[in-house]
Amino acid sequence: MNEPKPNTMKGADPKAYAERLASLRDLIIGNVVFLGEIPASAVTFQSDDQAGSVDYSLRAKFFGERLLELGVDECSSDDQGNPVGIVKGRDPSLPPILVATELDSLFDPAREYHYSLDEEWIRGPGILDNVAGAAAALCLPEVFRALDIRLDSDLLIAGFAGTMRKKHGIAAVDYFLANLDRKPRGALVLKGGEFGRLNYYTEAVVRADIVCAGRPDSGGGGNMIVAATGIIDSLLAIRLPQKPRTEIVIGRVEGGYKYGEPAAAALVGIEVRSTSNTEINRVLERITSLVERMRYEQGVDVRIEITAQLGAASLGFEHPLTRSAITMLYALGREPRIYPSVSELIYFLERSIPAVTIGVANGEDKHQEKAKVKVDSFYPGLAQTAALIQAIDEGVCDAG
């Protein structure tokens, strides 16, 4: 890829920013460790006004408290318990800028995890997805102080819990955006890894759980793990086009509870992705049909539960926010890794909120317990984040 010409960077020098942000090393490490060691699990908190209670994660609670400690001007949470900090800008008449980050962990419900630190690396389960991204978001008030940047727009820093596996969790972002008082002028979705990634378009995605249970009227239906394997075989037999590129990912299987007992229930979690909204609907119909057939032919109570359904959309390669992100990555010595988002970015794009997803740190063993992040990779990651927010503040998202 040839390096594109800068077209939006008024005064932001990401490389110089990265050098200055090395002074925040201890704060970054602290935020990562504090967040990573707090379970993402949901617990019930009684609301202050005694009017009701809300289920939200311990990590979300900590995120909001920590934002306040680190100097946001205000912090509250939406009625789903997702915390939002506000750094006030100079011009209250301008629409805000939004930074969104997931507070979730694949390692949830968690046993007790302890992060460790050696000279170059912070290690711990879930660090790349998405502790590092959320920790970077927590650092932003201090990043702006360190870089002596004062924004004109308010900056909203929002964390979302329960996005990864909780049913309909990702829709929390949709709900949040639907209930915002003011539409943001631009937004960034912060992910832990990898620094250099850039998602400015999305694939159509359907996430679904195919749940198998014995039917009492059919004598229980036998072993549901066997039924689930039949479903997996059928899924693998579905013909998928190479263009528009479409795939089915079988990402989760659950079932059984005891070695010596046939499983009474089983679950197959799938994600269908496509660059075409039409094609994904065709595949979904096909899956629904085979589930229905199995229900009748094999006497198994099979149902498909759609947990998330996202469409395909694009900010556009030529959009100034996309171009700024690319330019900044080159300025930081990093070749952009461009690929489609299959996550919350769609909710921004379908509301015409200019947004991209970026990564803030580099590491290894992403979804394993031994996952680790290189401490000094945060400096360019945060530099790009700050410079992009600055670019949005200077108007790269405002034209058109």
Added chain:
Amino acid sequence: MPAKDWLTGNTYHHSAFRDLERLVEEKRARNLKVSLCFPTLNEEATIAKEIVLIGSELQKRFPLIDEIAVIDSGSKDRTREIAAEYGAKVFLAEDILPEQPKYRGKGENLWKALYVLEGDLICYIDADIKNIHPRFAYGLLGPLLVRPELRFVKAFYERPIALDPQELKRSGGGRVTELVIRPLFSLFYPELAQIIQPLSGEYAGTRDVFESISFPIGYGVETSLLIDIFVNRGMDVMAQVDLDRRVHRNQSTLALGRMAFGIMETFFRRLEAAGKVRFDTRLFREMIQFELEGGSYRRHAYPIEMVERPPIRTVPEYALRFGARDGKAG
């Protein structure tokens, strides 16, 4: 003062001291310096995290702690190198007061730390804590700062008693505490039985308290500190703080047995000095244990070195360095 009153009035939860700005103000108003000391031996796995997490919050963001020091017993791993890299002052214990005889042990490190640390308030935290958090430091320092009459604060790690009358929780001592220390305290110093976890390795105090008591070099230092401070100054200068959970290395029962031996030896020595008991025979110096090896039991005799450092203010080098003190908190 009846035991119940001390427990009610001098037992805290760390969250009571979460207002760090207030603690910093108290420190400034009283013109105090605060030192944090990690005694170490082969702690490369945890020391960086301990220094960074406490330093970033309690030095950089809130200037509560003026110095973080590592007093190392001679680690064979990279403990000292890592600690220095993350900004701690690092001392090899044997290099401190080199004219003194050389010993190894946690108590030795704590005692020698008094010579190199500059603080009026000194906080000791073990370096093997996996879930380190700034509360370990501010929870211990908070009572000393907001209640100047206090001189020593001890950590505990569960809510073991009825701090809230509506809420009863179980006692939180470990095996050595419940089987050795608390029975001994109950027999000879019942006031000290109110200390929930007498063996916790985390405590803070004023320099004048630490410099005026002796330090066993190894096992027994935590027990001796409690007894000596109680005997010299009474319960009212002491408090204890619930720091929630502490996760650290587990020790084997055999290791705990050796610890119990050392603690009892220290305890008996103090009982004898206080005239509470008299031994007509000498105490032996070896802990005898048996381990199953290759189908038969094998006898092991572990010599437990029973050396105590005298109050450090009696050491000429220390008196020279800290002799003309202004009587602040220390």
